[in-house]
Amino acid sequence: MVLARPQTHFSIVLDHLPRQVGSKGEEALTVKDEFDVLIVGAGPAGLTTASSLARAGFHVGVLEEHVEIGNPVNCSGILGVEAFGRFDLSSRLIRHSLDSVEFVSPRGLRWEFRTDKPLAHVVDRGEFDAELGVAARKAGATVLLEHRVTDIRTVFGGVAVTASEGSDLEPRTLTSRVVVVATGAGMPLLSKLGFNDIPAKLLGVQAELDLPASQVEVYFGHKWAPEGFAWIVPLGRRRSKVGLLCRRDGPRVLERFLSRPDIAERIDINGPATEIRTSVLPLGFLSKSYADRVVVVGEAAGHLKPTTCGGIYYGMLTGEIAADVIASGLEQDRLDSASLGAYETRWRDLLQDEIETGLKLRRSFKLMSDWGIERLMSLARHEGIASMIREKANFDWHRGLIDAVLQNTTVGRILGAA
Template identity: 40%
Template structure:
């Protein structure tokens, strides 16, 4: 049973884990990334929409960009439509396989080792390391970074807690004959406690559409209804293959650090409570974890108290945003379809869109949420849902 030794073992080769690995390796840290699948970025669970500000902030690969999203259409249960076109493109659609592959190339170029098809079966804490079973191999790591997505077996084992809420998602990318602006559809029949989406995708070999739903219940049924709703207008060519389904965590775990342990991204429950988006938070938390790890490794202070600096760091940047998004979610999930329609009617007639244009940001929703709660007609509808 071969035993290898590294400074940091990253469990999971998604964007957050690969970004952390590159950052660590550039500081001379011996890093091993173990990705359980044969290829990074596959299978694809993500909608693959990334804010331009994220690309700039973290200097992310631009080679995986497919097309820009310039206008968003929001559709109410009754079919009311509100369109929003910002001054600059909302976001870009990316090829997740190519995006993750580019991050992997960067991490390896910086000196990190990447093992594909390498599932971490067990983690055993010891006095001076964490011993990991990876297939037939044993890895001793001074520090472990859990970047394993919505898989919480190790978090449960180490008493770190679980996300407070889970939703279910289902999505497929299909050929399309006619592309339109990105759409988000709301309503209890459409997607209870969530929404459904249609995202245009322009690839070198043709036009596609990503159709999906995020819901508290039957995501597969929500997907099927959404496909039926938009298929004719978008010219969707259905292939009979079922959508890929995923559990989506909404709400951070109780503790994102431990002795010789840090937890990032979806594995930490760091996902936008409003939209379920996770790439930005995964990369942000991966970078913060790497920074704390570099200092802790240098000082050889890898106990939980020392590594708690990581949680303080991400809370400083995200706690207010997460709390505000959760506050909105606690209200809007109580809205009836008629109340959702009333909000859309307000957006068409009563000054909500100027608030959107003034405060909306792709990665930060709290300013818009607070503006909505201060808007008297919108506030009446939202608070009626709480008391009614």
């Protein structure tokens, strides 16, 4: 729960020269664009943080480089049912619900997995982010579009954030007492601020085309899906999103998948296809996600499921934790690194074991041969294991299922042999 906003005042003092986070300067500067909190990035993590803090009465600004929220996005839009309850998300956003998935083995054998209740919903990701933007504005946040942040410096009593506005306007400097970096992965701002990089990364590659499908399909096999799996997510009206995870050559690897005979024959080549989009996805999290007056949330901090690379919900959860800790810091005027460290303690309590278990599974899976994957999938079809999967499967929390499956000696042997 975030605290109510106190009547606090602070004066911003800018450094003479750009400095690393945590350094202090002397030169006073009069500024108009003062906020309690500036948030860089209007994705799910940034907008959740913004709504929470604005609802508590703080003066919040969100800086987004694009012309509109939710465009462009590169996402399949699958969100677990838990997120809808947890964040009171409107059911209007749901395009359809997932109560079955068809898994396709490296040899092309198909296995349909059904659950009694939907585990997840599919949303239009652009619409979803736009709706979060409306909520943040309603709560009182100021959203500044076409503001690409190029520099963040801590200054005495606050943070100075420089953004280039529109295409040819002069850079603008805004100030706040604390800044939240919610830029998604692969953005250069964090290294400028002195944060370590997350070295392991994947590429998420996807296109939207005319390919009729009645349920989500997940494909395994090193040739087609070198980093785990490829997917088809139906959007309705014969359209689908088709994507996969890989390390390099994203468009080429996706084109190879699309040329599979059982996929190619289903594509209507006369239908419109979007360009192939490629995005960086972090595997692992920042060793430290806060500094003096700075907090990093969502995918920028590595808050996503390493198994599926789903990051919307984890980003919203860490955005909410950040808002809570920042609200206390603003209340008490304690926004130094030591005080903001509570953010990291709390998100690690919630996510660290999940992320580490997912990374471990991903490493074993990566080493497994197609034969091993084939064996695992045929085991999963046996009623004993299938019912255990049904019982333990949770769209957002995978550790329970991974631990249970690994305790099965045959599965353990296959993974151990990898």
